[in-house]
Amino acid sequence: MKRSRARSREAADESAEVTVGSRLYRRRRWTVVAACCAAVLSAAGMFSAQWVQSPAEAAARTRAPRPSVITAPVVRQVLRNSVVFRGTFSNGRTISVTPTSVATTENGSQPTALLITGVFARTGQRVKAARPLVEYDERPVFALPGTLPMYRNLTVGEKGKDIAQLQRGLRSLGWPTGSDASGTFGSGTAAAVRRMYAAMGYAAPLTASADTASANAASSTACAGAAAEQPSSDIEKGRSSATPRATEPEPTVMLPASEAVFVPSLPARVVSVPVQVGDTVKGPVITLARGDMTLTGFLDPSERRLIATGMKAEILAEATGVQATGAVDSVGAVVTPGSGTDKTTSDSGAATPQNGSAYVPVKIKSTGRWDKKFADQDVRITITAAATAGAVTAVPEAAVSAGADALTTVTVVTASGAQLSVPVTVGVSADGLVQVTPVRGHTLRVGDRVVVGK
Structure with a gap:
């Protein structure tokens, strides 16, 4: 009995201890949960407090800053006053060569196909006189110095300003024309033309000149008259050898219009070579500029009074990065595109402003020669219009x-x-x-x- 009571007490004591421990655990857990909730609520309150402003704080934050000075x-x-405007390079006046026939030479038959057999020049290149540029049917196309255009074939016996121009060109290149009078294509000029073609590596072109035919005809007539005066007995004796015999005109040297082109300024710049070896000649085989490139600027009329002839100009092609210096050559009158007043730029091939507004054309000349990379480029022109002495x-x-x-x-x-x-x-x-x-x-x-x- 005593043992059973003791066990009962021990069991009761253990049950009481478990009950007390469970209560303590629950209290601690709720305490931790409450502390965590308090921390979360506190943080939320602090965060939300940042978005809550009193009227005074809102007014202070939206108030304009104190005035300050700059x-x-x-x-x-x-001090320099610079005027900047746009400009365009153009080729100016050009001249093209379109062969239409092939000259006869003493080396062989005369071809008629008109095929390109050689191309020796390229766009932008500067070429000299009496140098083959393009070849068709193994005949050269070349330039000579002169202002008159090549409008006819030049042959022995011909006279004119173009003959005198040819003679001056031949002499300037080192081929004298002998005793020929200025403007007359004689034997001396013919010999110079032969030497020019030989220097280029080609046979000289030949033709039956009118003077040669006339001379032969006159000789035949004179011989016929002499034969008529001879006694019949002489004729019977076999002296009829004086009787004239029909002769063909002797071929003489010529300069074909299809082969030569006169250019005022040499070396000349090649504008285009639109053919390749094997092409059939259907149009121009080469185009040369009659002078150097021209630069025309399009100045706003309101700045006209700031620009004067002789002012230094700086040129920049943004597309290529090429730079150059020049000077104002001339300042024109106000031009309004489409009104009939823009003829001043049409002769030189200069373009007009893309916006179609009125402008003052300003011609810029180079201090030397324009870089060939400027060809057909739209450029920026800067001119120092005014400056203080110091x-x-x-x-x-x-x-x-x-x-x-x-x-x-x-x-x-x-x-x-x-x-x-x-x-x-x-x-x-x-x-x-x-x-x-x-x-x-x-x-x-x-x-x-x-x-x-x-």
Whole structure:
């Protein structure tokens, strides 16, 4: 009995201990949960408090900032007024060669196919006189110095200005024309033409000239008259050898219009070579510029008074990066595209502004020769229109103001932040700056800060 009671007590004690431990565990767990919830609510409150503003705080945050001044330094430099506008390079006047026939030579038969058998020039190249540029049916196309166009075949016995031009060209290239009179294609000119073709590696072209035929006819007539005066007995004795015999005109040297082209300025620039070996001649085989490239600028009429002949110009082709210098050659009158006043640029092949607005054509000449990379390029032209003789004191134009008393002033901000009005006189303005000179009794030093805005 005693043992059973003791066991019962032990069991009761253990049950009581378990009950007490379970209560303590539940209390601790709820305590931890409550602490976590409190922390979360506290963090949420702090976060939401950032979005809550009082009316005073909202007004303070939306209030305009305190007014301040914008300043710029006083500088001393040379003032330059630059005018920038667009321009276009053009080929100017050009001349093309289209062979229409093949000259006869003493070397063989005369072909008629008109096929390109050689191309020796390329676009943009500068070519000299009496050098084969293109070859058709093994005959050369070449340039010679001269202003008159090649409008006919030049043959022995012909006379004219074009003959005199040919003679001058031959002599300038080292082939004398003998005793031929100026403007007359004689034996001396023919010999010079032969030497020119030999230097190029070709046989000289031949033709039956009218003078040769006339001379042969006159000789035949004279011989016939002499035979008529001979006694019949002489004829019977076999002396009838004086009787004229029909003869063909002897071939003489010529210069075909299909082979030569006169160009005023040499070396000449090749504008285009639209053929390849094997092509049939159906049009121009080569086009040459009669002079150097021309640059025409399109100036806004409002800036016309800023540009004068002789001013230095800087040229830049943005597409290729090529740069050059030149000078203003001429300044034209205002041109309005489509109104009939744009004929001044049509002769040189210059384009007009793409926007179709009125412009002043400004011709720019090169200090030497234009780079061939400028051909047909749209470029930027910069011209220094005005400049001071030396460095001057200058401030931004916005820093200068005029009061009701017509006194011009600038406002200087001192180191302490105070603002001091300084009377000045103004001079040249350029690129946003204006020359200023302080009125006697006032000073304005380089580096001083002047007010340009608020």
